[in-house]
Amino acid sequence: MNLEVCLGKLKLKNPVMTASGTFGYGEEYAEFVDINRLGAVVVKGLSLRPKEGNPTPRIVETPSGMLNSIGLQNVGIERFIKEKLPFLRRFNTSVIVNFFGDTREEYALAAEKLSSADGIHGLEMNISCPNKQAGWSIFGTDPKVTYDVVSAVRKKTNLTLIVKLSPNVTDIALMAKVAEDAGADAVSVINTLTGMAIDIQTRKPKLANVRGGLSGPAIRPIAVRMVYEVKQSVKIPIIGMGGIMNSDDAMEFIIAGAAAVAVGTANFVNPRATVEILDGIIEYMKIHGIEDIGSLTGTVNVT
């Protein structure tokens, strides 16, 4: 049985990854999960400088989901390399670093710094964050800005470059094409959907930052639809994510068009979710006599 998946030059041993921001820097889950079994660990998003994050409340539960507004809190690239990366190097699992910046130049510099560190196998760009040079509008909602920032990063790294697409756009297939044209090796589909919840007694937003990113099973049908649409528009592999709780959910994404999947919010509910999903995928392949996981990607029968 072949579970291997290629993202650009990077070969993953299997299609199960962690979604950025839901698996810490790996250490938090090592007690529950054999990290060596994962296709890749995608770490919490990093920036050039440490970021304190938003005031609380930062999370609120919603029907079959949660809203978060953590505010990209992170230790910064330098401390990550010094303090967190050595732990991850101990495993025989691909390490993908999610990162972001306030400007195109910061993205490029961050990519450059990360690419020179030993033990990082791929980069994932978060483009769902505000652009300082464009009135803090979101990078990933404007095709031209997206093209510019992805190209700038592409010039600075030879590592596999994944662009994590924002679902808060009219046409995600177009954004995926733009990322591909700018040199991305793969796209992550999708990031959280912007949402809001209000306490009707106090009439205050339930999150201190007013809006937050919605994740969990509540967004899964949207994410599946977006993976399906992106699959029609690009040739590069898609990493499907959005409310994957079990292997049935993971298979749905693969059949819709994903080459790999990322498990996010499910880690909060069940710390063993990633490996249980991997076991379930293997079981599915056995039952259906599938030799190569890649042969299932995008096989949804819409006729």
Added chain:
Amino acid sequence: MSRYFTSRIIENIALNTDHNLLTLSLPEGVAEPLPGQFYMIGVNRGTDPLLKRAFSLFRRTSDGFQVMYRIKGRGTSLLREMGKEVTIEVLGPLGNYYPVPPEGQAPLVIAGGIGLASVFPFLHAYQGRAFVFYGARSCDEIFMLDELKGMGREVFISTVDGSLGTKGNIVDTLDKYLESNRSDISKYVLYACGPQAMLRAISEVSASKGITAYISLEEHMACGLGACLGCVVKTKTGYKRVCKEGPVFKSEEITW
């Protein structure tokens, strides 16, 4: 030592109209809890509600452990409906714990409402002399009084409606006690869990009288493992995770 396991409900009894005491089995080989630690408990069947709920360890029993909870929202309402033999997913014990006071120092333990749940195991474990200041809105929200007295603790009670003990706020009772025992003040250490306003007042007492206070905090929590960064509290050295660096903090660390 596993910290993620399936537990069986041994008992889930009502203490009053909106407080329950839940006894869960502890399978062999799982980690032993310490006073002040907490568990994340699955209250759902399916994905709604999605997240586990955090509950303080109330008591380690011979075959399991207990949590005391107030029925406040959907999660605790669902938990109340779960009967004997129902199995649930449990993650824990999590977080840090109440430190043992230094030699020669006596703990003054302050509980506000359901905050009793967190400090109770500390009182249970601590062998020396300890004082309890326990406040609630009304007498029907004061629990385990006989047990507290049975542990040989000196217990001060206050209720907001005056139905039991002193009428008013428990921090005022604490303050009066400290005022009338001024000469002993250096011998005390405070341990507190309760509503945020109470903890803040304790923090002020701690600062003005120069007494160390350990307070157990609560925040919205998703993972309980330090990964989601949802449950942070602002401290003098930046945001810290209630689930990991806490839930017990020195009150002087907190930026209110």
